[in-house]
Amino acid sequence: MPKKIHVQAVINGQPMDFLCEPRQSLLEVxxxxxxxxxxxxxCNNGNCGACNVLLDGRLVNSCLVFGAEVQGKAVTxxxxxxxxxxxxxxxxxxxxxxxxxxxICTPGFIVAAKALLEKNPKPSEEQVRHWLAGNLCRCTGYDxxxxxxxxxxxxxx
Amino acid sequence: MTTSTTGYKVIGTRPLRHDGVDKVTGRxxxxxxxxxxxLLHGRILRSPIPHGLLRSLDAxxxxxxxxxxxxxxxADLTDPGDRIAELGEGAVNLKHLSSNCLARGKVHYxxxxxxxxxxxxxxxxxxxxxxxxxxxxxxxxxxxxxxAMQDGAPLLHDDLVTESLGKPTxxxxxxxxxxxFKKGDVAQGFQQAAVVIEREFHTATVHxxxxxxxxxxxxxxxxxxxxxxCSTQGAFTVRAQVAELLGIPLSRIKVVPMEIGGxxxxxxxxxxxxxxxxxxxxxxxxxxxxxxxxxxFEATGPTPGSYIKVKMGADKDGKLVAAxxxxxxxxxxxxxxxxxxxxxxxxxxxxxxxxxxxxxxxVVNKPATSAxxxxxxxxxAFASETVVxxxxxxxxxxxxxxxxxxxxxxxxRRADGPVFPRIGMVETAQTxxxxxxxxxxxxPNPKAQISxxxxxxxxxxxxxxxxxxxxxxxxxxxxxxxxFWFNCGLKSSASASVxxxxxxSLxxxxxxxxxxxxxxxxxxxxxLGIRADDVRPAVGDTDTVGYTDVTGGSRVTxxxxxxxxEAGQDIKRQMIARAALLWGVQPEAVAYxxxxxxxxxxxxxxLTFKELSEKLHATGGTIVGRASVxxxxxxxxxxxxxxDVEVDPETGKVxxxxxxAVQDVGKAIHPSYVExxxxxxxxxxxxxxxxxxxxxxxxxxxxxxxxxxxxxxxALDLPMIDTVLVEVANPGxxxxxxxxxxxxxxxxxxxxxxxxxxxxxxxxxxxxMSPGRVMAKLLAKQ
Numbered sequence: 001m002p003k004k005i006h007v008q009a010v011i012n013g014q015p016m017d018f019l020c021e022p023r024q025s026l027l028e029v030x031x032x033x034x035x036x037x038x039x040x041x042x043c044n045n046g047n048c049g050a051c052n053v054l055l056d057g058r059l060v061n062s063c064l065v066f067g068a069e070v071q072g073k074a075v076t077x078x079x080x081x082x083x084x085x086x087x088x089x090x091x092x093x094x095x096x097x098x099x100x101x102x103x104i105c106t107p108g109f110i111v112a113a114k115a116l117l118e119k120n121p122k123p124s125e126e127q128v129r130h131w132l133a134g135n136l137c138r139c140t141g142y143d144x145x146x147x148x149x150x151x152x153x154x155x156x157x
Numbered sequence: 158m159t160t161s162t163t164g165y166k167v168i169g170t171r172p173l174r175h176d177g178v179d180k181v182t183g184r185x186x187x188x189x190x191x192x193x194x195x196l197l198h199g200r201i202l203r204s205p206i207p208h209g210l211l212r213s214l215d216a217x218x219x220x221x222x223x224x225x226x227x228x229x230x231x232a233d234l235t236d237p238g239d240r241i242a243e244l245g246e247g248a249v250n251l252k253h254l255s256s257n258c259l260a261r262g263k264v265h266y267x268x269x270x271x272x273x274x275x276x277x278x279x280x281x282x283x284x285x286x287x288x289x290x291x292x293x294x295x296x297x298x299x300x301x302x303x304x305a306m307q308d309g310a311p312l313l314h315d316d317l318v319t320e321s322l323g324k325p326t327x328x329x330x331x332x333x334x335x336x337x338f339k340k341g342d343v344a345q346g347f348q349q350a351a352v353v354i355e356r357e358f359h360t361a362t363v364h365x366x367x368x369x370x371x372x373x374x375x376x377x378x379x380x381x382x383x384x385x386x387c388s389t390q391g392a393f394t395v396r397a398q399v400a401e402l403l404g405i406p407l408s409r410i411k412v413v414p415m416e417i418g419g420x421x422x423x424x425x426x427x428x429x430x431x432x433x434x435x436x437x438x439x440x441x442x443x444x445x446x447x448x449x450x451x452x453x454f455e456a457t458g459p460t461p462g463s464y465i466k467v468k469m470g471a472d473k474d475g476k477l478v479a480a481x482x483x484x485x486x487x488x489x490x491x492x493x494x495x496x497x498x499x500x501x502x503x504x505x506x507x508x509x510x511x512x513x514x515x516x517x518x519x520v521v522n523k524p525a526t527s528a529x530x531x532x533x534x535x536x537x538a539f540a541s542e543t544v545v546x547x548x549x550x551x552x553x554x555x556x557x558x559x560x561x562x563x564x565x566x567x568x569x570r571r572a573d574g575p576v577f578p579r580i581g582m583v584e585t586a587q588t589x590x591x592x593x594x595x596x597x598x599x600x601p602n603p604k605a606q607i608s609x610x611x612x613x614x615x616x617x618x619x620x621x622x623x624x625x626x627x628x629x630x631x632x633x634x635x636x637x638x639x640x641f642w643f644n645c646g647l648k649s650s651a652s653a654s655v656x657x658x659x660x661x662s663l664x665x666x667x668x669x670x671x672x673x674x675x676x677x678x679x680x681x682x683x684x685l686g687i688r689a690d691d692v693r694p695a696v697g698d699t700d701t702v703g704y705t706d707v708t709g710g711s712r713v714t715x716x717x718x719x720x721x722x723e724a725g726q727d728i729k730r731q732m733i734a735r736a737a738l739l740w741g742v743q744p745e746a747v748a749y750x751x752x753x754x755x756x757x758x759x760x761x762x763x764l765t766f767k768e769l770s771e772k773l774h775a776t777g778g779t780i781v782g783r784a785s786v787x788x789x790x791x792x793x794x795x796x797x798x799x800x801d802v803e804v805d806p807e808t809g810k811v812x813x814x815x816x817x818a819v820q821d822v823g824k825a826i827h828p829s830y831v832e833x834x835x836x837x838x839x840x841x842x843x844x845x846x847x848x849x850x851x852x853x854x855x856x857x858x859x860x861x862x863x864x865x866x867x868x869x870x871x872a873l874d875l876p877m878i879d880t881v882l883v884e885v886a887n888p889g890x891x892x893x894x895x896x897x898x899x900x901x902x903x904x905x906x907x908x909x910x911x912x913x914x915x916x917x918x919x920x921x922x923x924x925x926m927s928p929g930r931v932m933a934k935l936l937a938k939q
Contacts, residue, residue: 001224001281023280037190038183040418042368043450047864050368078183091181095173098829101671101837103180104369104418110181133873136864138366138419139671140833141840142872 009070011036012080020067026060027051029067030077038078038107042136049135052108052115053077059115061134078107081114090114090152099148101139109135113149122153162824162884162893166751167682171829172689174675180416188372188388188415189447196374197226197275199436199446200282201429202289203456204264204271207522207857208298208311211262211291214272219288224277227439228289231259234431235404239316244397249426253491255402257525258431264293265313265490266522267858268455270428275436275444298522298857302487303464305331305521313490313520333492334518338500338572346479346511350470352551355481358540360906360924361850362462362487365529366841366869369418370453374445375433383410383434388417390424390668391707396699402431413698414668421841422528423458425707454862459851460529461487461494462521465540467503475554477563479511480504484537486518489525494518498643499533501573502903503541505641506582506795507563512572522857528709530838531642531899535845535906539924542638542907547920556637556911557595560586560797565641577793581821581885582639585797588883589637594799594817599633631803633814634916639797640903644896645710646791649717650703652783653681653692653724657774659767661685661728663694666705667717671837671898672830673708679826680718680892684725686752687766703785711896714826715887716788722891723784731780732769739764739776790889794900796820798839802912809931811847811913817879818904823887823895835901836878842905844870850925 004019011034020029027044030036030053042048044063051062054076062077081088090110093099100106109132116123116131123131128149129142137145179185216228237251255261260271272289276282297311304310310331319326321335347353373387383405389395392412400407417424429446436444448457468481482503486494500516549556564583570576589595651665665677678692696702705717729749736754737744740762748755754769756762764772773779801815818835825831848868852861861867886893910921919934 001278021278021280028279031190032192035192036183037186037192040187040369041189041447042370042418043864045450045863045865047450048368082182087178087181091178094181095177098171098174098672098827098833100177100180101830101833102367102369102417102419103176103185104187104367104416106180107183129872129875133871136368136869136871138368138421138841138869139837141836141838141878142870142875143836143878144829144833146872146877 005068007068007071009072010074012076022066022068024067025063026065026067026070027062030062036077036079040104040107042104049112050105050108052111052135054111054115059112078111081110088114089155090149093148093152097144097148097151099140099144105135105137109137109145117153121156125150162886165683167679167689168824168826168892169828170689171827172675172679174672175678175694176669176674185416187369187418188386191374191386191415191445193443195442197277197440197442197444198279198282199273199275199433199444200279200286201270201432201446201452202272202286203452204260204267204269206264206293206295207267207300208296209264209293210296211260211264211271212294213292215290216272219274219285222281222285222288224281225274225285227275227436228272229259229432229435229439230272231255231261233435234259234402237401242401244394244401250491251401254398254426257491258402258428266524268452268524269490270456273432273436273446275440300521300523300853300857302462302485302519302521305519306485306517313522317520331520332517333488333520336497336500336516338514339512340570340572341511343479343481343511343513347470349472349478351473352548353468353470354544354547355468356544356922358465358922360463360536360539362459362523363845363849364454364459364867365421365423367419367421367423370448370450371424371428371457372445372447373429373433374443375430375437376443377434377437381409384413385410385430385434386413386415387430388424389414390417390420390670390709392668392699393704394425394707395427395430398427399431399434403434411698411700414696417668417670420670420708421530422532422709425709426527428457450864451862454867455859456524458527458529459524460532461526461536463487463536465536467540467544469544469548471548471552475552475559475562477507477509480509482514482541484516486533487521487523487526488518489523490520491525492518492520494526495528495532499537501571502534502641503537505571506565506639508565508569514572523851530841530902534640534642534903535842538638538640538903539906539910542904543910543920546911546914557586557590560639579885579888580793580795581883582795584883584885585795585819585821586639588881589797589799589819592799592817592819592881594815594879599635599801631805632916633801633803634912634914635799635801636908636911636915637797637799638904638907638911639795640900642711642794642900642903644715644791644794645712646716646788647706647710647712648785648787649705649720650785651717651720651724652702652781653728655728655770655773655780657771659770660691660693661687663692663721664697664702665694665717665721666697666702667713668708669696670708671834672827673713676714676826676830677718677721681721681725683892684722685728685766711794711898715791715890715894715896716786718826718894719788719890720784720786723786724782727782727784728780731782735773735776735780736764736769739772790887792823792887792889792895794821794895794897796900796904798904798908800908800912802909802916804913804916804931806917806935809928809935811909811926811931813843813876815876817881818901819881819883820897820901821883821885821895822897823890824884824893825882826892826894828882831882831897832880834898835880838899838901839878839905840870840875842902843875843909846906846909846924846926848925848927
């Protein structure tokens with residue numbers, strides 16, 4: 001078995017150490033080593049966005065990042081979006097708009113939408129659709145997801 | 158039973174779903190999230206060829222790799238023989254089911270499972286797969302339904318003899334089954350017709366496309382009991398299938414349905430569960446197997462490619478007089494396409510006196526097909542609804558008026574026998590006709606204005622297409638189509654315990670695939686007169702809830718909702734008895750209304766549900782209501798859709814500009830989730846219509862087995878999907894519920910084809926209507 005690498009990173013605000021094989025993706029590390037299973041695997045090749053996380057604030061597919069690459073970096077996963085004060089406005093709006101059915105794509109959509117609203121707090125519908133085109137949802141037809149994101153933007157999240 | 162669509166307190170409201178917070182925070186546990194100490198990871202070795210004999214398999218090198226703990230093949234499943242079993246999703250040939258989990262002597266499609274490895278890590282298991290030596294003897298393959306039907310086509314199964322109208326013909330062929338439905342006399346019917354249209358159609362193989370790949374974790378315990386955690390639409394059918402494939406009693410198996418990341422019909426048959434169990438038996442450790450996306454495309458699902466010929470005739474007044482159809486569906490590697498439902502649905506929207514339908518179930522060297530949302534009906538409606546549009550064109554009748562005139566109503570008999578009870582087909586057409594979308598002008602072309610500044614000068618006539626300075630501008634069209642799906646009833650169980658704080662804990666047996674916990678809990682709340690939030694629903698495993706059939710057939714809100722309603726009635730009866738005990742009166746002297754118990758002989762004696770709940774422990778213990786139902790009274794679902802498209806005549810690309818789905822939903826328990834079902838179904842239908850297909854090369858290998866290349870619709874490809882909920886209460890359900898999940902996928906391909914016709918003047922007869930196919934039609938016309 002390949003020798004494991006020692007990695008230090010800040011995961012959801014908390015400094016963490018982990019060991020990973022060089023070939024393990026960040027998604028595998030999050031799910032299998034750190035047991036943060038909120039990031040989902042839909043394709044493992046960057047097509048679906050279910051594994052979206054923020055890496056130093058930038059939206060990435062965690063299946064396309066090696067675990068060893070996050071040394072010294074900050075990772076935000078879906079588990080790091082809500083706080084002790086409650087849900088993030090995006091999470092609340094996803095619930096109010098019934099923007100999820102099976103829910104498997106939801107973590108990725110919420111992380112991606114958070115990245116959008118941080119970059120562009122008042123996006124148009126077209127801009128939301130464009131930004132979220134890297135996230136596949138097979139249940140909703142996207143309608144309620146787009147409305148939830150636009151509504152969260154109106155709240156000024 | 159009387160049902161109405163009004164007068165409810167909980168039904169028709171939009172509470173937040175009970176499992177919502179877990180799902181927006183990443184806490185909800187899906188099948189692949191199962192973790193436990195000592196877990197091994199399994200991977201599947203798959204056939205690289207579409208058809209061949211398995212000559213030998215040597216796993217010795219793989220087993221030598223440190224960290225590899227076991228390899229299994231079909232020898233580790235029981236040999237089921239040639240036996241048909243009823244396993245909760247219709248009759249299954251166990252030999253085929255077993256071979257589909259681990260091939261027995263022969264492979265029938267590229268991607269078929271041949272062996273499986275368990276190792277301490279998934280990467281190691283993948284390395285081990287490469288060390289398994291398999292010798293195949295390749296055979297000629299066939300992947301197209303019509304080619305497979307020809308005499309002289311490569312035969313997939315030596316023992317497959319065509320069954321025609323229920324009787325074996327003695328002829329060996331790839332045609333597993335021929336079915337037929339007849340009503341009236343079509344020859345005579347066509348003689349009365351003023352217009353007759355006959356067309357042929359082809360549709361490609363498509364996948365359900367759930368985002369969560371299949372997964373299963375199994376623990377074969379030292380006492381011989383097996384626990385399986387998996388993503389499935391039906392825990393009880395998994396239990397039954399695994400019991401047969403492993404040759405152990407049902408009672409030894411517990412199936413725990415984890416949260417499921419989409420299914421659409423594709424997560425009913427087992428693929429990994431018995432294999433994980435066999436690996437666990439060999440190693441004594443828990444084993445988790447997950448598929449990758451290519452595996453999902455190449456070895457699960459899909460729904461059939463098909464060939465359909467349709468002939469329809471109407472008299473000069475626009476009355477349909479006769480219809481004839483021939484359907485040939487690709488079953489994939491093993492018999493069992495959704496041919497039957499396709500044949501039953503193809504003309505079900507209409508009242509036609511003379512009908513003749515033939516259907517053929519045909520095996521080809523593709524993955525064994527699975528159900529996919531209204532299985533079989535979408536292919537069929539693409540054909541029949543396109544022909545209807547052409548009839549309307551010739552008769553110069555508005556296509557919605559035609560549907561209002563000819564639509565199936567209460568009393569209409571379907572060609573396959575059943576007579577419709579109260580249904581809402583005509584109401585959907587009437588509602589669509591009155592909708593603002595249908596009368597709105599197709600409008601100027603905003604995108605062309607951006608790319609072509611000269612466009613604006615062209616004025617409003619531009620939407621019909623013309624040339625400006627040699628540039629051809631996009632053209633717009635509007636199409637309509639209708640669809641039908643039966644919906645199912647089947648068996649459901651629920652139990653509900655009253656808590657001391659006036660809430661109720663509900664355990665029900667239906668995997669929640671899109672918010673159904675809440676729609677079921679709402680029906681219990683309505684029946685008890687309490688709030689939706691005061692019901693805490695949970696999905697049980699096979700040891701904690703009574704037998705419940707699969708989440709499929711649009712049955713869950715109907716049938717499991719009914720079980721919850723009955724459990725509520727059971728609680729009510731017991732609450733009345735308890736109040737009677739407290740008040741020292743007969744139960745007949747207690748009334749239960751709006752969540753309050755009232756003594757009929759003493760108006761001062763009243764207890765709310767909550768107040769009585771607080772007294773239960775001191776008066777004999779808690780109250781548990783329960784119900785197990787197999788309800789008749791299923792209400793069929795009808796939908797009529799309107800779509801506007803814009804087609805780029807330079808590229809053939811079709812853009813959906815506006816979409817309105819009108820559907821008879823019976824009674825919408827939670828309108829947001831009903832809308833969501835409609836929107837999701839429509840968009841799957843749009844994908845099926847415009848992009849999605851399995852593309853095979855000459856070697857019988859799918860060349861686009863990734864999300865990127867298969868290309869399901871993204872948010873950027875779509876407009877908002879407008880929904881109109883028509884509520885024609887189903888007289889067969891206490892709250893008027895009809896299934897809503899499936900019918901919305903049925904009309905989109907035909908609606909889009911009809912819109913493309915209006916835009917370009919070409920009739921599309923093949924799915925998907927991808928840019929290349931649209932261009933080919935356009936060029937052929939010119």
